[in-house]
Amino acid sequence: EFIRKLWEGLLVQSKPPLTSHFPFPAQIPPDLVDKLERLALVDFRTKQGLECLEKAIRFADQLHVVDTTGIEPMDSVLEDRALYLREDTAVDGGCAEELLKLSRKTVEEYFVVPPGNIPLPKKEERSSMLKHSEL
Amino acid sequence: ASQQLVGVVGLEVHAQINSNTKLFSGSPVRFSAPPNSLVSFFDASLPGTLPMLNRRCVEAAVMTGLALNCTINKKSYFDRKHYFYADLPAGYQITQQRKPIAVDGVLTYSYFGEKKRSQMIRKSVQIKQIQLEQDSGKSLHDDDRSQTLIDLNRAVGLMELVMEPEMKSGEEAAAAIRELQLILQALGTCQGNMSGQLRVDANVSVHRPGEPLGIRTEVKNINSIRYLARAIYEIQRQIDAVQSGRAVQNETRAYDSKSVPMREKEGLQDYFMPEPNLPALIVYEDNASLPTGIDPSQAVVVQKIKDRLPELPGVKRDRLVQTYGILPEHSFTLVNEDGLMEYFETLMKTTQREPRKVIGWVTNELLGHLKQRDMSVSQPISPAHLAELLKLQETGRISSSAAKQVFQEMWRSGGKTAWQIVQEQELGLVHDSAQLHSICQKVVDSHPDEVHAVRNGNKKVLNKLIGLVQKETKGRADPVLVKEILQ
Numbered sequence: 178e179f180i181r182k183l184w185e186g187l188l189v190q191s192k193p194p195l196t197s198h199f200p201f202p203a204q205i206p207p208d209l210v211d212k213l214e215r216l217a218l219v220d221f222r223t224k225q226g227l228e229c230l231e232k233a234i235r236f237a238d239q240l241h242v243v244d245t246t247g248i249e250p251m252d253s254v255l256e257d258r259a260l261y262l263r264e265d266t267a268v269d270g271g272c273a274e275e276l277l278k279l280s281r282k283t284v285e286e287y288f289v290v291p292p293g294n295i296p297l298p299k300k301e302e303r304s305s306m307l308k309h310s311e312l
Numbered sequence: 313a314s315q316q317l318v319g320v321v322g323l324e325v326h327a328q329i330n331s332n333t334k335l336f337s338g339s340p341v342r343f344s345a346p347p348n349s350l351v352s353f354f355d356a357s358l359p360g361t362l363p364m365l366n367r368r369c370v371e372a373a374v375m376t377g378l379a380l381n382c383t384i385n386k387k388s389y390f391d392r393k394h395y396f397y398a399d400l401p402a403g404y405q406i407t408q409q410r411k412p413i414a415v416d417g418v419l420t421y422s423y424f425g426e427k428k429r430s431q432m433i434r435k436s437v438q439i440k441q442i443q444l445e446q447d448s449g450k451s452l453h454d455d456d457r458s459q460t461l462i463d464l465n466r467a468v469g470l471m472e473l474v475m476e477p478e479m480k481s482g483e484e485a486a487a488a489i490r491e492l493q494l495i496l497q498a499l500g501t502c503q504g505n506m507s508g509q510l511r512v513d514a515n516v517s518v519h520r521p522g523e524p525l526g527i528r529t530e531v532k533n534i535n536s537i538r539y540l541a542r543a544i545y546e547i548q549r550q551i552d553a554v555q556s557g558r559a560v561q562n563e564t565r566a567y568d569s570k571s572v573p574m575r576e577k578e579g580l581q582d583y584f585m586p587e588p589n590l591p592a593l594i595v596y597e598d599n600a601s602l603p604t605g606i607d608p609s610q611a612v613v614v615q616k617i618k619d620r621l622p623e624l625p626g627v628k629r630d631r632l633v634q635t636y637g638i639l640p641e642h643s644f645t646l647v648n649e650d651g652l653m654e655y656f657e658t659l660m661k662t663t664q665r666e667p668r669k670v671i672g673w674v675t676n677e678l679l680g681h682l683k684q685r686d687m688s689v690s691q692p693i694s695p696a697h698l699a700e701l702l703k704l705q706e707t708g709r710i711s712s713s714a715a716k717q718v719f720q721e722m723w724r725s726g727g728k729t730a731w732q733i734v735q736e737q738e739l740g741l742v743h744d745s746a747q748l749h750s751i752c753q754k755v756v757d758s759h760p761d762e763v764h765a766v767r768n769g770n771k772k773v774l775n776k777l778i779g780l781v782q783k784e785t786k787g788r789a790d791p792v793l794v795k796e797i798l799q
Contacts, residue, residue, distance in 0.1 A: 252389055252410075252586055252592065253586060253591055253592070255591040256591060258591045259591070259606065260365060260590060260591045260593050260594065261364065261610075262365055262366070262367035262610055262612070264367065265332045265368035265369075266332065266333065267339065267340035268333075268338035269333075269337055269339045269352035269354075270339030270340055270349070270350045270351060270352050270355075271339075271349065272353060272356075273348040273349050273351060276348065276356045276358075277348065279356075284461055286346055286347040286349065286463075287348065287452070287462055288348070288398075288461070288462040288464070289459050289461060289462070290398035290459070290460050290462055291398075291458075291459065291460065292453060292459055
């Protein structure tokens with residue numbers, strides 16, 4: 178229902194949509210850019226990259242124009258499906274040998290990983306690491 | 313302004329669900345299995361694998377929710393909680409953040425008062441929610457070689473229980489967790505062993521009543537009830553800090569000798585998001601509310617689970633008080649000590665004696681010895697053997713002081729019956745009146761002053777003479793008979 182309403186709402190909009198109904202264009206503060214870069218592991222703080230991000234947000238802004246009053250928001254496109262519940266009977270597991278083969282390093286039957294958390298690289302470090310990945 | 317600072321404790325409990333298989337995969341669950349032996353492709357987060365929810369885990373969470381007087385959400389959702397840690401290979405944990413399966417419950421618990429040990433204090437704490445979530449794998453840190461070993465066996469179903477910060481002391485927190493442990497064990501939804509199956513984190517802060525809560529610290533890895541009461545020494549540490557003008561830092565203090573690297577929490581932007589691979593979890597009130605086309609054997613029906621709820625600890629205590637006429641604090645001890653209630657009830661079936669006479673033997677003598685030796689109830693003296701001892705005492709074959717001596721001996725000898733010990737050590741009461749007469753005569757002859765006093769009407773001195781006879785016989789003389797003879 179939500180998706181249908183949204184879709185209809187978008188279809189009736191004139192093209193291009195009336196930006197006067199849009200919220201004020203999003204401002205992207207530098208620390209948010211930094212955070213998104215860290216999470217996405219993609220470097221986009223060039224002029225071109227920021228324009229692209231702003232356009233993407235502007236594109237999504239048209240959703241604000243659609244009237245969704247009285248319609249329950251969706252949580253999933255599968256929401257009309259019943260969640261399948263499995264019997265509590267063992268039918269799987271015992272794949273240790275195959276799985277351990279995928280690991281670069283093992284000790285006895287353990288996977289071996291570097292100790293603790295590896296923090297994401299800091300801004301300064303990243304600029305040198307990611308200089309080849311310009312948008 | 314000089315109001316006392318008080319502690320505020322909130323608990324977060326992770327209870328491993330007692331099931332045959334994991335929460336989202338058909339791999340078996342087994343405690344202390346060889347590393348990675350119970351791992352499927354899903355558990356290792358290989359691409360293309362999907363979660364398949366275990367019905368048993370849903371039923372266990374519903375049952376636990378019902379036992380804790382929660383409202384069961386007929387529709388609940390799964391979410392992904394993202395963090396990057398090697399024992400969570402998917403990079404996220406599937407949990408229930410937006411709408412958990414059970415909310416708004418209450419846990420009632422009791423404990424012995426601090427000042428008056430015999431006085432029971434009854435309290436309750438709100439359960440904010442119970443959510444289903446997947447346990448992570450386990451990391452073993454090898455600091456020497458600077459590496460971490462990963463075992464993914466543990467990705468079992470968890471119930472996370474969040475208790476509101478309403479407790480004021482370590483005793484309260486410990487009593488609440490003990491009660492929760494008993495409830496989970498009665499339900500069979502969690503085995504409740506605190507070295508892994510039932511994990512407790514405490515949020516501790518201090519404030520003056522009526523003022524906002526102070527800055528809290530998290531105490532993690534509390535792995536026994538005794539530690540829980542102790543870990544909350546944190547309250548005193550904070551009170552001392554505030555009183556001497558130092559600030560309490562918001563920090564995590566592990567109750568653990570080794571240092572554990574803390575998880576790096578990412579910012580809100582992507583910390584939680586809805587789990588796209590699992591539609592909403594629906595449970596139904598009763599069979600009548602099942603929509604057509606739903607297989608009743610597939611559905612989780614709350615009423616059916618309600619009908620299956622076993623006797624909970626609180627009900628057990630009330631029943632013990634009613635059936636045997638014992639005191640509430642006795643029923644508390646019987647239920648709280650593993651196996652003690654079963655012991656007492658078996659004993660009551662074999663003995664003719666009054667429950668009020670028997671209870672002291674179980675909660676004082678037996679439990680005292682068990683605690684001293686850190687033993688469990690099943691081991692040393694069977695209910696049948698204790699029943700025999702009680703019968704010897706009741707029928708006047710041994711005195712009550714001798715009975716305690718025999719009890720000690722039964723404990724030491726391991727397997728000897730009370731009667732064997734009574735005979736071997738000549739602990740039986742002397743009923744032979746000729747023998748007693750001669751002993752009494754001897755005492756009377758050697759204490760002419762006392763005899764004179766008794767003759768002059770001083771009855772108290774008679775007790776002294778009886779005492780002397782008992783000394784002669786090492787406490788084995790039948791007191792009634794001795795009194796008669798002396799008089």
